[in-house]
Amino acid sequence: MTTQHRSAPRADLLDLFKKAVAAVSAADCVPAHLPAPPPGRTVVIGAGKGAAAMAQAVDAHWRGDLSGLVVTRYGHGAPTRRIEVVEAAHPVPDAAGAAAAQRIMALAGSLEQDDLLLCLISGGGSSLLAAPAQGLAFGDKQAINRALLRSGASISEMNCVRKHLSAIKGGRLAAACRGRVHTLLISDIPGDDPSHVASGPTIPDATTCEDALRIIARYGIEVPDAVRSRLVSGELETPKPGDPRFAGHRHEVVATAMTALEAAADRARALGIEPQILSDHIEGEARDVATAHADIVREMHGQVKASGKPRVLLSGGETTVTVRGKGRGGRNAEFLLALAVALEGMPDVHAIACDTDGIDGSEDNAGAVIGPDTLARAAASGIDAQAMLADNNGYGFFSALGDLVVTGPTLTNVNDFRAVLVL
Known part of the structure; x- marks a missing residue:
């Protein structure tokens, strides 16, 4: 001794x-995993506590045209030349996160077949990409998030509920894109399932509305009756593995616990x-x-x-x-x-x-x-x-x-x- x-x-x-x-800094983990540039445009989007640093790493190493938008937690920004960084609230979403989510969805939807959507996802993105499902008021989404955080639910359980109450999570972001989607993830999820990092906005989701309802019941989470009925009917179901809209998409986990x-x-x-x-x-x-x-x-x-x-x-x-x-x-x-x-x-x-x-x-x-x-x-x-x-x-x-x-x-x-x- x-x-x-x-x-x-x-x-x-x-x-x-x-x-x-x-060892898990974006500067060390991101550059080696950058994909080849596409024939068309490259747009970067991202969300999470590491999103700005990941964008900074991409900005420093990408050769060619580049633009985009990432959202991170207040105080977690980093300077970039070509990618806009927006800060928003975590762990309870705010209006800045909601506005960023709308802009990110619009960027994804603007791409064509020859374009690349480079997605930079890290823990915290669930709260920062705040786009409530149709029929769910933003205030209700905030209240549900607070209740989940205090409930003792695991991160995977919380994210299952979040996916089914979102217009962007659970693969919906990638499903809205006609271009090629390549996702780089810094995982904060035990077991490193990429579909759970930031509630998997670009990854198809194997969980179901029924799963979300069980979690809501287990922890006594209050949700509006109209939303509960849409979960019961399956209207809020997420895109599933095997969905043809994900054909050709790639994802890589670049840093883990x-x-x-x-x-x-x-x-x-x-x-x-x-x-x-x-x-x-x-x-x-x-x-x-x-x-x-x-x-x-x-x-x-x-x-x-x-x-x-x-x-x-x-x-x-x-x-x-x-x-x-x-x-x-x-x-x-x-x-x-x-x-x-x-x-x-x-x-x-x-x-x-x-x-x-x-x-x-x-x-x-x-x-x-x-x-x-x-x-x-x-x-x-x-x-x-x-x-x-x-x-x-x-x-x-x-x-x-x-x-x-x-x-x-x-x-x-x-x-x-x-x-x-x-x-």
Whole structure:
């Protein structure tokens, strides 16, 4: 065991996170996957937290005529010469996102057979491409989105509902285009199913109206009666795999959670730490995932003490939080607070959990860090960790301790990054 790891475990964890994010940057991942220029026009469209950085990479490497429009979250823009970047609200859509979605649909519909629609899709696009299905008011769409976010539904479940209540998601964008469609995706979806990234605006959808109705019922999501009846009748069904309108279309996933985890594992080895990648597609309640991690860490703790070699447990995916309290949360802060409670100050264990987009939920931090002294420092400050967890107030807990990780927008998004270091 090196002195470095005894004295600077937090710095090591931040270093691992930094390397993970760098490995999934658009500048590194997009250029090698650009298609050949078409005989006609090339129009770029895109949506997501990484859309502006992806557009910037295309703009820098594309040889030939180019124009287009991408929409990203407020604060996640990047300068481009030939592609317009619009910013809109996330995770609840706003009028700017609705206007951008209309313009993007119009661009797709304007192309002819010899043209190319180059689509740049990343996580967050579900909220940013806000085009309600016919008969669904924009205010109702916002309310449904808020309810889904608080429900504890998985990202795939939320996106199934979003697809069926949209005029652009679930393959509808590509189905409206007469030109060739080539989609590049940075995946924030556990399992990396491209049809779920940003609710798959260019990918045919295998889920059904019946699936959406089951999810709505499971989580008690209120939808207008007129919309429910159109789901029941199948009027809001999405284009399906095998639909001839998708013939000749291509899509490539250019960056994933595993890309990030493998980069962190490489960095850990360079630091003399043995990495173990648990999974890149963990889902479930954040506090339940924390309990499962704590069980693994207890076993790992004994192994490290026997071998004398530090180890780090790495995992990715997207947890959920069923909001019951009134605190300021974020799923990574919730995971870490639950992990700290479960570990009860276990010596020589440090952890980081951050969202790779730099924003944990809707807060201004990427995540947080914990150490063996976290609970003791909280208690000395009069902070009750259990009460804060019950109130879904992970952000407040770590803010009070000065243990938030604040990076600002990273302009990419492969979802959660977790590293538990055992010294």
